[in-house]
Amino acid sequence: MPITCLLESAFKWLFLGSLVLLAVSYWQKDDLPAPETFDRGRLQAPIQTPTDREPFTVRVRDQEYRIEPKAEYVLDGVVVSYSNADAIKNIWHHKSWKDFLNLRDLCVVWGENVASGVYRDMRFRNDSWTCWASWSDPAVTARFKSNALSNNHLLTDDRSVKAALMSAEPGDQIRFKGVLAEYVNAGNGYARGTSLTREDTGNGACETIYLDEFEVLHKANLSVRRLFGFATWMAVITGIGFLIMLPIAPVRVRRRI
Numbered sequence: 433m434p435i436t437c438l439l440e441s442a443f444k445w446l447f448l449g450s451l452v453l454l455a456v457s458y459w460q461k462d463d464l465p466a467p468e469t470f471d472r473g474r475l476q477a478p479i480q481t482p483t484d485r486e487p488f489t490v491r492v493r494d495q496e497y498r499i500e501p502k503a504e505y506v507l508d509g510v511v512v513s514y515s516n517a518d519a520i521k522n523i524w525h526h527k528s529w530k531d532f533l534n535l536r537d538l539c540v541v542w543g544e545n546v547a548s549g550v551y552r553d554m555r556f557r558n559d560s561w562t563c564w565a566s567w568s569d570p571a572v573t574a575r576f577k578s579n580a581l582s583n584n585h586l587l588t589d590d591r592s593v594k595a596a597l598m599s600a601e602p603g604d605q606i607r608f609k610g611v612l613a614e615y616v617n618a619g620n621g622y623a624r625g626t627s628l629t630r631e632d633t634g635n636g637a638c639e640t641i642y643l644d645e646f647e648v649l650h651k652a653n654l655s656v657r658r659l660f661g662f663a664t665w666m667a668v669i670t671g672i673g674f675l676i677m678l679p680i681a682p683v684r685v686r687r688r689i
Contacts, residue, residue, distance in 0.1 A: 609646075
């Protein structure tokens with residue numbers, strides 16, 4: 433059998449195998465770990481204290497934002513879902529609002545919601561404004577503490593802080609520090625406020641934080657995520673290899689006897 437036929441066949445089966453591996457690892461990489469995975473001593477309620485910081489301005493992509501600090505804020509928690517401002521579903525962040533400062537929303541749990549493991553019996557998802565939590569087991573209603581979950585609009589114009597922020601994934605234990613703040617785009621008047629309590633719900637209950645620091649303390653499902661990355665590259669490389677070899681390999685005709 434010509435070498436080109438062997439290569440075509442090898443690329444094809446490797447491509448199909450990498451697709452299977454990709455699918456399996458995709459569905460497992462964002463599984464939320466068990467409570468004992470985390471350093472629960474650090475997962476207490478967020479710390480909010482008065483601030484003496486004066487309003488300041490930052491400039492991002494030719495847009496100027498005025499930021500008005502409201503309180504110093506430190507949060508340790510576990511990420512359960514997120515929404516990136518540059519995602520296709522959030523196109524109005526950039527196109528309509530010209531908001532290049534709010535890079536990402538993270539939905540985070542802490543305290544009793546982590547200690548009890550109730551988060552593993554729930555489903556979480558983010559849209560451009562809100563973190564949605566749902567469950568099918570009625571017992572979850574009594575176990576879940578709404579004041580131990582927050583959706584955080586996270587702002588930064590610092591490259592290193594941005595890199596750390598964008599590396600966070602569901603199941604990761606994180607810590608960030610900054611100021612709860614209101615901000616406005618001086619050019620178009622687009623503004624966003626912030627909650628100053630963990631006891632509110634609904635519209636306006638999200639925290640808006642201008643970040644000073646962001647750290648991922650513990651990465652969840654590290655081996656599965658590495659496998660997902662490997663499978664992604666394997667699918668790309670073997671898929672390209674198969675497409676290249678397909679027209680090169682000679683046509684194989686099955687003969688009838």
